[in-house]
Amino acid sequence: MSRRQRIIWINLGALTALLASAIAALVLMNGRFGAARWAKSLRTAAPIERMKAAAALGELGPNGAPALPALLDVLRDPDDISAEACAKALVQIDAQRAYDFATALIDRCERRETEITPAVADVFAGLGPVAWHAIPLLESALPTRSERGRSLIPALIDMGDYGPAVVAAIIEDSSNPVYSYRKWDAMLAFDRLGERARPLMPHLERLSAEGNYAVSFQAKMVLGNLKREPAYALGGLHGFSATDRSYQEYALDKLAKLGPTAADAIPEVVTELRSPSTIVRFLATWTLAHIGSPARTALPQLRAMGSDSSSLVRDGAAQAIRTLEAAP
Numbered sequence: 001m002s003r004r005q006r007i008i009w010i011n012l013g014a015l016t017a018l019l020a021s022a023i024a025a026l027v028l029m030n031g032r033f034g035a036a037r038w039a040k041s042l043r044t045a046a047p048i049e050r051m052k053a054a055a056a057l058g059e060l061g062p063n064g065a066p067a068l069p070a071l072l073d074v075l076r077d078p079d080d081i082s083a084e085a086c087a088k089a090l091v092q093i094d095a096q097r098a099y100d101f102a103t104a105l106i107d108r109c110e111r112r113e114t115e116i117t118p119a120v121a122d123v124f125a126g127l128g129p130v131a132w133h134a135i136p137l138l139e140s141a142l143p144t145r146s147e148r149g150r151s152l153i154p155a156l157i158d159m160g161d162y163g164p165a166v167v168a169a170i171i172e173d174s175s176n177p178v179y180s181y182r183k184w185d186a187m188l189a190f191d192r193l194g195e196r197a198r199p200l201m202p203h204l205e206r207l208s209a210e211g212n213y214a215v216s217f218q219a220k221m222v223l224g225n226l227k228r229e230p231a232y233a234l235g236g237l238h239g240f241s242a243t244d245r246s247y248q249e250y251a252l253d254k255l256a257k258l259g260p261t262a263a264d265a266i267p268e269v270v271t272e273l274r275s276p277s278t279i280v281r282f283l284a285t286w287t288l289a290h291i292g293s294p295a296r297t298a299l300p301q302l303r304a305m306g307s308d309s310s311s312l313v314r315d316g317a318a319q320a321i322r323t324l325e326a327a328p
Helices: 004-030 030-046 047-077 083-093 096-111 120-143 152-158 164-175 180-208 214-228 245-274 280-289 292-307 311-326
Strands: none
Touching: 004 047, 030 047, 047 083, 047 096, 083 096, 083 120, 096 180, 096 311, 120 152, 120 164, 120 280, 152 164, 152 180, 164 180, 180 214, 180 245, 245 280, 245 292, 280 292, 280 311, 292 311
16 A cells, blocks of 8 residues: 555545534533533523523434423423523423423413513423413403514414404504604514414405605515415425425424414324324324315314323314314
8 A cells, every 4th residue: 555545545544533523522512411501501501591401402302301301490480591492492392291381381371470571482482382271361361462462473483373352452552653663563473373364355455555764674575475476286295204204393383374274284293293293293183174165074183182191182083073063
């Protein structure tokens, strides 16, 4: 072997060792070692670092389970600046524990032990659909919300509330002649509603003619999205149940906002009722409820979910059954 060949082989060996070290480090950070490190940050670091730690734990998914006690310690104080990020991580790591926490937080609010502060609304927003039982509680705070209560409407939408109270609040805020945080947040809420904003198109047309450029631009953007909304089979969602969990969660949320027009997706949503992921099984029940009457075909499968190992899924299925049986 020539000197040049030996040098090449030595360099290749060094690169292989470096690559192996990098892979080993990545595996460690995505397992118990990484979870323990981020858990320590949650307990000892500054607020901004705690938020980063919570986001990293959410990325770990179920592998972040060793950090659950640290996450729940932070969430004991819902007003903690990192509580929303911790709530999001909790859902991704263990949806059942997130549901149990949401139930306990709702009880605290109903007993007036905890006020519906902007930070508490942020926590409910972080929990998303898992906290759907909190919808009446947050809706009751809509009439008295202040400029600081900016999380109420986004939280309600993320929990799956597209009803008259939320729509009325969005229209009221967007109609204010004075440009404010609430008016701008209302413009963002139209986009957050997705397909559910379609009945509001005449109001959006009026907003698109406003003199304020930010308002008119946002209104035109939402209108454009609504006008070119493709059918389910062409909209990038078809086949979602064969993709990774994060995309499945995104697709189920999107389908819930499509409502009855997502009827073509029902067979794929029903497939998700057999997912190994607790959060995906729950979101499938939640999505069928929001699709409405066309999803009555899935009632037998939903009734079978009564034996699911997770109370989150069982309760979600029971709620979907009640909603579909009452649907016109």
